[in-house]
Amino acid sequence: MLDPTHADDSALRAAASQPLIRRRRPLQWIATIVIAVIAVQAVVLLAANPAFQWDVVGAYLFDGKVLDGLWLTVWLTFVVFALSVVLGTLITVLRMSPIPALQALAWTYVWFFRSVPLLVQLVFWFNIGYLFPIIGVGLPFLPPFIEIESRNLVSSVGVAIIALTLHEAAYAAEVVRGGLLSVPPGQREAAKAIGLGAPRTFVRIILPQALRAMLPPMGSMLIGILKATSLVSTIAIADLMSAVSAIYNRTFEVVPLLVVATAWYLVLTSALSALQWYIERRVGRGFVRRGTRTVRTPKIRVPEGAL
């Protein structure tokens, strides 16, 4: 069978020497224009709506109370994140241990603290004094060595840290576990085969690779914690959300102050996203190809001290 172009070889050759004509893609342009129009309208709608009271937004954006609240939100986020990663890792270690009792403990933890809404947990811990008015330290079935009234034990910020951490650790445990499971079993075997012990295998071989899979959900978790801290306004802690609500309860300028909070949450979230992007790039060693594969002229460079 003859291809139609085959019959007229000279015409094909002549055409092939000319630049190729790409297909037009009008939909791309239409979509771009439509989106641009919608975007402009949205901006106009926001800017022109007097209910937003942009002057009030401007006045309170850098208000001292708001900035104090912002600072508390920031450090509370990082403290809770750090503690929940540590606790979550510990829970994962239990979950992946060969001892069934420890596995069950870890499973129960994740089950419980992931099941109860954070707001419920916060209020519950805030009121722990009703349930256990006195907390003692001692051995089982023996009188305690130390007894403390629980309402004197921790401040309300302490309560917030405990409640948020216990809740988020359940998620962190799942993130860490997912990361560890993402490392192919061949890696563990290869490490065993060259005689590496369990601790070194974990630190040098498994963790760096697991980290890569853990980072995106960790980033989401960090942003989730940032937003979850706004719930602590319910237990009288002066975070960003409490600061703005304290102001609008007084001035009734609810919308502009919510815009202030929104703006700061957006700024913080953007900063965290940038941080995540940067860390992901650093951990991508060996995964992101530096050049094309296989047949590449090798750059000859023997590391110092290797010879």
Place this chain on the structure above:
Amino acid sequence: MATPAPVQEAFLRFVNVSKSYGPTTVLRGIDLEVARGECVVIIGPSGSGKSTLLRCVNQLETIDGGAVVIDGVPAGYELRGGRLRELSRRAIDRQRSHTGMVFQHFNLFPHLTALQNVAEGPRGARGLSRAEAERIASEQLALVGLAERADAYPSELSGGQQQRVAIARALAVEPSIMLFDEPTSALDPELVDEVLAVMRSLADAGMTMLVVTHEMGFARSVADRIVFMDAGEILEVGTPDEVLEHPTHDRAREFLARVRD
């Protein structure tokens, strides 16, 4: 079953080794002896237990019965009071560094360069300094012809190069026996020879080797003895000529007819 020729110096011995996964028996009372410096190639259909047998030597698999004895020492157990008692995990880790293993899918550490991959064993298992470990690693890379790719990450190497790095990594802990688990099965055909060449020179240098492979040409020209396994049993043991040209079992004949074309 062809009786194995008496071996003067059995370096590796399988004594009545058995293993099952749940109801499936994968090894049925394996007896085999490998002399020091010998290269033994294991062939057989997939699922015959070849890889499992290999993985019992460096204890990536545990055995259910019998014993694997390397240089007179039972692997994973100690003989005490007339019984074999399980060793601690640490002792097992130590034993593993006396064997080197090369995997079908290389299993290089993707986040480490070729040099770091090879240096990891000397550093982590033998406790050498970083400089010393890297010196050994570059020597080993040079031996497999990859000195100039020391800084490349595995993803930047061809399959053949990756497998050669994996061989260098296994050799860097100075093992007394090398285990190869289908080392060329995952390679493009044109890359197979470079890996086989490295293995051949290793055998020529007197390394004790246990090789699971489907490369009949390699088996014929390099193996001192060939073992044919099927359904968890050793059916044939002998020189390449004995096993490949004059198999005594029908199942071996059928298998060889299939892989020969």
